[in-house]
Amino acid sequence: MKKAPCILLILAALLGLWGAARVHERLWDYRARHQLLASAPLENAPPLMAFTTVALGGFRGLIADMLWLRTIRLQQEGRVFEIAQLADWITKLEPHFTTVWAFQAWNMAYNISVLFPDAENRWRWVSNGIRLLRDEGIRYNPRDPNLYKELGWLYQHKIGYIMDSAHPFYKRKLAETMQAVLHGARLEAHAKDTDLKCLREELKLDPALMRQLDAEYGPFDWRLPETHAIFWAWRGRQAAAGAPGVAGKPDAAGGERMTAACSCHHDAPASSAWSGARACDQMMFQGLSAAFRQGRLDFDPATDLYVTTPRLDLFPQAVKAYEEAIARNDIRLFREIYANFLGEAIIVFHSYGRDAQAREIYDQALLRYPPAGRPISYDTFIRTNVVWMQKNAEDLPPPDAVAVVEGFLFQACRHKAAGDLAVVAEYERRARAFWETYMQARASEDHRQRTALPELDILRRQAERHAKEEPTTEGHR
Template identity: 35%
Template sequence: MNPRKAFLSVLAVLALVAVHFSQARLNVDRQTLGLTQAGVLSNAPPVLAFTTVALGGFRGIIANALWIRSSELQDDGKHFEAVQLADWITKLQPHFSAVWVHLAWNLSYNISVKFPDPEDRWLWVQRGIELLRDEGLKYNPHAIDIHAELARQFHHKMGANLDDAHLTYKAHWAEEMHRALGGGRPDFAELLHPSTPEAKARVATLVGKYKLDPALMKKVDETYGPLEWRLPETHAIYWAMRGLAEGRGAGDLRMLRRAIFQPMQMAFHRGRLVTNQFSQKIEFAPNLAMIPNASKAYLDQMAAEEEEGMRESFGNAHKNFIRDAVYFLYTYNRMAEARKWFAYVQKTYAADPNVTKWTSVEDYALSRLIEDVNETSRDRVRAFLEGSVESAFMSLVEGDPDRFQGLMLFAEKVRSNFVDRTQNKSSQQRVPLPEMADIKREALLRMLSPQSPFPPEFQGRLRTEMRLPTDWGKPTGTNNAAPPVNIGAPKG
């Protein structure tokens, strides 16, 4: 044999041996560094596995066929088979972010609602979030649309009340976060510098399972908090801020900006997590402390917006939020703050006649109510009055006397306003509204009745707070016919 050919043959054999030993390591490094264009199809039919390898760059053709078949299966109600095909599609097109967004949306919004059991729905919604968070971002860490969809699912699917099972979603998420955080409020010093085995395990769970960076959590909380991390809207803000910080390439940043101030508005409306001490169920209450930072969120995103038309749109949303804040503060009897924000919106949006036409916070608050209850509809006004009075008594039992007083005063002004507007109308003359003392007495009788849904502990505390006899409201009570003494003033 020619010595040169023999040398080249030996060199080729040595090169093949070197490639054999290095290939495994190269595959591991490609996976670790995110250079792999597609994962291995596990549990795929032999035909799919073969055609994938054979066609190579023509994977898109296979993916299109799988899309069509997946839609057919879903139309036929074969959801689990459709999800299996969806898993193969993501492996064929792992760096096409729109694939992850669509499939996660389909799981959370389309397939979940096919199941009547809220617990079953939660599993599908949870899977949609996991698909984006755990897999989509692994292959597309800078994708704006994946961050935006993740924020939207926390805000709109879990946080809003448009899904019949939304309370189940919130309860599960609150329980998971309570367990992961070791309580209601994160200890950021401990999360950033864990020193105990429990703290280290907690950080491992947050980072490994929920993909939450303690440093970014702290930044989000310092910017717009203190936030309630057991509620989904807080996580919408987290993923939106992460998307704004890490997003690259094509994508609509406005989706992320909206995913900050809209959840902040939600955190204001019902961002206080309360455990009902009688039913032991979680309830949601307004968090008035969020008003300054929610306003800041609107202003921050307005400043970041370059297009004039969108800035104006964000400004309208901010204006409406401040008007809501004034209304809520007024109903909670926090008059100084209500007047402060009323003056702010009057000054900031002085060019809007719908803002400046109100000369006092009292007139504005009453006008907001009249939008909801027609001033000539006696039944609707009475329903509002009874609801407000019952809410006031519940607030008193729950230890919120300011809200009690605010609701009572507001109800009295609503009734007075209704009487003034309808005093010359025949409907008012035929069936006038009851006096406030009568409405309060009837509300107490309903709430203290043995047939009421309120437990004995609640009823006992309400009697104590209102300084009522222990038998008031019971069938054997001796003074149920008359309004109780000091019905408008709780003890203390």
């Protein structure tokens, strides 16, 4: 009588084992696909954290889920004082899960910041997001290019772009922070030890690497968000050099999926590191394009002056970044972005009266990217683009408008020195007309707050100063 239940129990156990074996394969695939295989040891982690990640085993995910649910609820209720702590725990529970770091940082910088109406509180949450990635995410995952890309994105887009109405405040705060350490735009050769220590330990900027980046692609103004985006993208490229599956190219199907050998399964994707490296490449040339358009900063906290103007001398470095990225990833998107950049550069050089250089770029662009139909002349290209910019002034990014207005004023200054007053008046008129068209296109307060140009007098003073500083030879690059 007692045998029957025993047999039934054994059969049930066998059935369970068979079911577990069937499910195991799928679960393993799922974990590999979502990069939940924490096989690599945790680097640079304090002993308590290393112990926790091992001791909790599979329960880590469960606890992280519970904390994540709490985060969502608190965020919906606007009770955010606990969220930085919850994000810290969640990321520490899943230290190798890049998406978790990226999401938590993005959530703080983008979602939580905008819950506050004032810029000061918003900046605090943007800083919290940056710190999470810069101080901790990268510390525990130094070889993951995605984290460098995500950090660079916060500088490039959240601070550097005009999407957030508080972006002028963020830019000033970053500039203030960097100026306090660098005492200027860039790292001096004989910087004080305390400043170097602050750069290394608080801002996680290695002075040697800063100098190396300046030598390779700069020199940059380190008070600008674009420079930080370039720095972290460049670091991401360096990190990617050692990541598996990055050196290769996309698979035969043209997709991004790359595979790397795994001790248990051979189809665990390594595409993440490869796509991270490609994104770092993209951020590099985008950052350098931005530095070309707005890489000169005139900043004075006392008078609240923050004006960015083009850095024409950075054009060759931007071209170099594009060429390197296309050499590594010859994809249509990159080629199209490059062609657009060359088009913008032609207009900028033309605005500053450097037509010979603009024509040279135009010819190169035509040679490299021949149009489908009959090519238009250089003059027609310039005329069409300037008219298009004025017609679409509402959507025109501020740096493009500043480049045109300051370029015209710059030419006015040059001609003033030569005593050609009629030409001076014409450039003054064109600068004013462009400035007014652009400003009139900003009807709402919010649009003006985000994208307004500096006063014309301020731009004129910048142009006068730049005209004095720069040599008059047309061929200067």
